[in-house]
Every structure is written in C-alpha cells, then in structure tokens.
Amino acid sequence: MLYDVAVIGGGPSGAVAAxxxxxxxxxxxxxxxxxxxVKPCGGAIPLGLIEEFQIPDELVEKxxxxxxxxxxxxKTIFMHMPxxxxxxxxxxxxxxxxxxxxxxxGAVLVEALVKKIDRSADRFTIHLSKDLPPVEASFVIGADGANSxxxxxxxxxxxxxxxxxxxQRFRYSEALKPYEELVEIWFDGEVSPDFYGWIFPKTDHIAIGTGTEEHRHNIRQLQQRFVEKIGLTEKPYLDEAAKIPMxxxxxxxxxxxxLVGDAAGLVTPANGEGIFFAMRSGKLGALAMIERIRNRTPLSSYEKEFRKLYSPIFFGLQVLQSVYYKSDRLRESFVAICRDKHVQEITFDSYLYKKMVPAPWSVQMKIMGKNIYHLAKGS
Ligand SMILES: Cc1cc2nc3c(=O)[nH]c(=O)nc-3n(C[C@H](O)[C@H](O)[C@H](O)COP(=O)(O)OP(=O)(O)OC[C@H]3O[C@@H](n4cnc5c(N)ncnc54)[C@H](O)[C@@H]3O)c2cc1C
Incomplete structure (x- = not known):
C-alpha cells in the first residue's frame, strides 16, 4: 500500500501530526x-497548550x-501566577x-525502528527493523526527536x-515536602554553568534535573552537586537523560x-521548552501537508508560518541566555530582576500563551533601566 504520509516518531509532535x-x-x-x-522530560506544559489541544484533566497531575x-x-524569589x-x-x-x-x-500505528529511507521521484521507501516489510509513502514527516x-x-x-x-525521580520525603506545590528553578553555575536546574513536582514523585551544553561539562557531576545542594540524602528511583536541541x-x-518538534530543533533557548513547540509544529506541519496534497502549496509555507509566529520568542530567549547565563554574577543580577512585578507579569503571560505581550512604554523603560543597572552591577 502507498500511504499519503508516513510520520516517523510517535512523540507529541508526530502523534499530533498523524x-x-x-x-x-x-x-x-x-x-x-x-x-x-519513557521520554526523559520534566513534563511542564503551559495552560495555552492544555486549552488548545484539550488535554484532559486526568493527565495533568498538578x-x-x-x-x-x-x-x-x-537568594530565592517567590512568584505567583495570577x-x-x-x-x-x-x-x-x-x-x-x-x-x-x-x-x-484512523492512523495506522506500527512499532518499529526506521533504519533507512530511499527516495524516488514520487515516493519514499522506509525500511524498518524487526524484518517488517518496507513502508511506502508519498510524503514524510520526521518527528523522531533530537537525533533525527x-x-x-x-x-x-x-x-x-x-x-x-x-x-532523577525521587519519592517524596521531608526534605522535598516544601516543593510539593512549587516549581523551582536554580540559576547557579555549580548546578549548570550554561543552562539551569529544575525541581518539578508530580503526584507521587519529584523530578530534579539539570542540563549543560553537550561535550562541555560532566552532567552526572552537575546533577550530583545539585542534589547535594538541595540537601537530599535519599536515592532516586529513576535516572534518565537525553539531548535537547538548542x-x-x-x-x-x-x-x-x-521535520517537526525536536527533529527540527524547535526548542526555545534559555528554558529548553519543547513540548508546546513540538505539538504546534506537528499541527502546522500537518495542515501544510494537507494543503500540499490538495492544492500543491509548497511545504515551505509551514516553515515560514512557524518562523513568523515564534521567531521573536526564540530570539528574545536567545538574547537572555547569551547575556545572563555567562557567569554567576550575571545570574545573580537576572534573579534580582525577577523580583520586579512587571517582569513577572510579562514572563508568565508570554509563557502561558506564547505571545509576546508588549508592556506599556513606561513599564518598558523601567525594565530597561533595571536591566542596565543589574548588567552593570553583574559584569
Ligand atoms: C531531561 C529533559 C527534560 C525536559 N523537560 C521539558 C519540560 O519540562 N517541558 C517541555 O516543554 N519540554 C521539556 N523537554 C523537551 C521535550 O522533551 C521535547 O522538546 C519534546 O519531547 C519533543 O517532542 P517530539 O515529539 O518532537 O520528540 P520526542 O518526544 O523526542 O519523540 C520522538 C519519538 O521518536 C521516536 N523515534 C526516534 N527515532 C526513531 C526511529 N528511527 N524510528 C522510529 N521512531 C523513532 C522516539 O522513540 C520518540 O518516541 C525536556 C527534555 C529533556 C531531555
């Protein structure tokens, strides 16, 4: 059988597209x-995603x-998302x-590893593991993650x-009780010299993790230091690790x-958020594919649309990461800026719905002033 589309990878991006x-x-x-x-992942998703994709309540643990x-x-700054x-x-x-x-x-789901793809004038032949017969499809969506x-x-x-x-996943203990209803992010060079550490609570465990640019630091040592700094003596019941495209x-x-999701590299710098962009790119990619099949509209329309919608967010977070993640003094300044109520409002609004919400002019000037002050102090 010749399928219209073969979607390779059954994570959020591929499943939504299919x-x-x-x-x-x-x-x-x-x-x-x-x-x-079990994809290694913190599993934090914004309200905008839950609403758009109608994620049922029983899947949202917290x-x-x-x-x-x-x-x-x-120094810890506590914030509330109103x-x-x-x-x-x-x-x-x-x-x-x-x-x-x-x-x-109506999608046909197959469990197999894609090993090789041949391309001819009108189709792709996809070779699978487990001695399964090859699959033929007119179009392909690569949704197979960071190592696509x-x-x-x-x-x-x-x-x-x-x-x-x-x-690492830990069962709740006395030391972890304060985190039961709290997301905590650590900006600390000892925990991550170029990214950040996170503490994410779930119903029956807490996920604690950190990241660093590939080939630069020993991730195990960073993770161990993080756990020690939190003051945990208990052992995790699960260790997991994976790459995040930046x-x-x-x-x-x-x-x-x-390509959609991590396969395309659609994860925001600075915060490593990828589930939202995986599902949105899966959706935009599938809609463009439908237009391609029916009206021969080029598939480049998908890429243009994605970039138009999200380039400002990617750019803003890239700037933030390259300015503030460089040294502990700058990280100290960054956390100090988070004390500002307007900064918190802008951050939460843009996180929840992925829209850059322009603040009033006076607020922008105030935030810029604070940025300059803290940058001067930190560098
Ligand atoms: C430790 C960690 C924590 C994270 N925390 C968060 C978070 O809290 N919030 C957030 O938004 N993002 C987070 N991310 C990023 C997020 O996990 C990814 O951006 C997201 O999973 C991307 O979805 P995807 O469908 O594109 O790819 P994936 O979820 O990676 O799915 C790809 C799928 O393709 C399959 N596959 C791969 N190769 C083949 C092949 N050859 N043949 C067939 N199938 C194949 C894989 O088995 C997998 O199921 C985190 C990432 C990591 C590593």
Whole structure:
C-alpha cells in the first residue's frame, strides 16, 4: 500500500501530526520505535497548550501557580501566577494518550525502528527493523526527536547545538515536602554553568534535573552537586537523560518532507521548552501537508508560518541566555530582576500563551533601566 504520509516518531509532535492528517482523510502511518518508551522530560506544559489541544484533566497531575527562582548566592524569589498555571504531565501517559487519539482518528500505528529511507521521484521507501516489510509513502514527516534519523537520511542541514539534560525521580520525603506545590528553578553555575536546574513536582514523585551544553561539562557531576545542594540524602528511583536541541535547523522543509518538534530543533533557548513547540509544529506541519496534497502549496509555507509566529520568542530567549547565563554574577543580577512585578507579569503571560505581550512604554523603560543597572552591577 502507498500511504499519503508516513510520520516517523510517535512523540507529541508526530502523534499530533498523524491525528490531524488522518482526521482530514489522508492515509497515514505513524512509526514509533518503542511504544512503551519513557521520554526523559520534566513534563511542564503551559495552560495555552492544555486549552488548545484539550488535554484532559486526568493527565495533568498538578496545576502549579507558585514558582520560585534561586540565585547562586541562594537568594530565592517567590512568584505567583495570577492568570494561569504550569501543568505537570508524565510523558509515558501523555504520549500514549496522543498516539491513541491519532489511532482513533484512523492512523495506522506500527512499532518499529526506521533504519533507512530511499527516495524516488514520487515516493519514499522506509525500511524498518524487526524484518517488517518496507513502508511506502508519498510524503514524510520526521518527528523522531533530537537525533533525527529522518533528517540524516533526507539530507536536512545538521543540528549541532544540543544540551545534554539529566533528570532523577525521587519519592517524596521531608526534605522535598516544601516543593510539593512549587516549581523551582536554580540559576547557579555549580548546578549548570550554561543552562539551569529544575525541581518539578508530580503526584507521587519529584523530578530534579539539570542540563549543560553537550561535550562541555560532566552532567552526572552537575546533577550530583545539585542534589547535594538541595540537601537530599535519599536515592532516586529513576535516572534518565537525553539531548535537547538548542537551535532550529537552518531549514526544516523540503519538496515532499518536513521535520517537526525536536527533529527540527524547535526548542526555545534559555528554558529548553519543547513540548508546546513540538505539538504546534506537528499541527502546522500537518495542515501544510494537507494543503500540499490538495492544492500543491509548497511545504515551505509551514516553515515560514512557524518562523513568523515564534521567531521573536526564540530570539528574545536567545538574547537572555547569551547575556545572563555567562557567569554567576550575571545570574545573580537576572534573579534580582525577577523580583520586579512587571517582569513577572510579562514572563508568565508570554509563557502561558506564547505571545509576546508588549508592556506599556513606561513599564518598558523601567525594565530597561533595571536591566542596565543589574548588567552593570553583574559584569
Ligand atoms: C531531561 C529533559 C527534560 C525536559 N523537560 C521539558 C519540560 O519540562 N517541558 C517541555 O516543554 N519540554 C521539556 N523537554 C523537551 C521535550 O522533551 C521535547 O522538546 C519534546 O519531547 C519533543 O517532542 P517530539 O515529539 O518532537 O520528540 P520526542 O518526544 O523526542 O519523540 C520522538 C519519538 O521518536 C521516536 N523515534 C526516534 N527515532 C526513531 C526511529 N528511527 N524510528 C522510529 N521512531 C523513532 C522516539 O522513540 C520518540 O518516541 C525536556 C527534555 C529533556 C531531555
């Protein structure tokens, strides 16, 4: 059988794309290498995603409105989110739910590893593991994560800038009780010299993790130091680690194939947020694919649309990371700026709905003044 579209990778980006294509009546196969895969992930998602994709309440383990940021000197700023919350999901349940939705919409789900892709004038031949017969499809969506095989096989530009992130899961204990309803972020060079550390509570455990640019530091040592600094003596019951792309690929659309989510490098700098962008790019990519099949509209429209919507956010966070993540003195200044109520409002509004909300002119001037003051103090 010749499928209209083969979606490679059954994480959030691939599952969303497969569901939309199937719902629109296009024959779609969703190929996932491991159906019981547990993607290493903090599982923090914004309210805007929960609303847009109608994520059921039973999947959102916690709805957190309290957050704190901690500086290298141990100063902690507590914040409250008045207009929304950070949702906490567990990826093993979340991904399964999204794949089942795609199946219910008509997608064929296959468990296999994609090993090789051949391309001819009108189709792709996708070679699978487990001695399964190859799959043929007119179009391909690469949704196979940070180390995308699809991208390599189809000759997309490389994506070299990656963070290696490690996370450990701990059962609740006395030391972890204060974090039960709180998201805490650590900006501390000893925990991460170029990224940050996080403490994310779930219903029956707490996920604690940190990240650093690949090949630069020993992630295990950083994680160990983080856990020691929190004051934990108990052992984690699960260790997990994976790469996070830190930059969109130079191009992620071709004549008959696109990349979505981590495969395309669609994770914001500074905060490493990827689930929202995976699902949004899966959606935009699938809609563009439908237009391509029906009206021959080039698939580059997907990439243009994504960049138009989100480049300002990617750019803003890139600037923030390159300015404030350089040294502990600058991190200290960054945390000090977070004390400002307007800074908190702007940060939360843009996090929750991924819209850059312009502040009134007077507020912008005030924030700029504070930035200059703290930068001068920190450098
Ligand atoms: C430790 C850590 C913590 C994170 N915390 C957060 C967070 O709190 N919030 C947030 O928004 N983001 C977070 N992220 C980022 C987030 O996990 C990713 O951005 C998101 O999972 C991307 O979704 P995706 O569907 O594009 O890719 P993935 O979720 O990586 O899914 C890719 C899928 O493709 C499959 N696959 C890979 N290769 C093949 C192949 N050859 N054949 C078939 N299948 C294949 C994999 O098994 C996988 O299921 C975190 C990342 C890490 C590593």
């Amino acid at each position: 569901e939309i294509l199937s719902r629109a009546g296009h024959s779609t196969i969703l190929i996932e290498r491991k159906l019981d895969n 709805k957190l409105t309290r957050m704190s940021v901690r500086s290298p000197q141990g 207009n929304g919350y950070v949702g906490m999901v567990r990826r093993e349940r979340f991904d399964r739910y999204l794949r089942e939705k795609a199946q219910k919409a 095989k699809t991208a390599d096989e189809l000759g997309f530009p490389p994506n070299d800038l990656k963070v290696i992130a490690m996370q 930059k969109p690929r130079r191009s992620f659309s071709q004549e008959r194939a696109i």
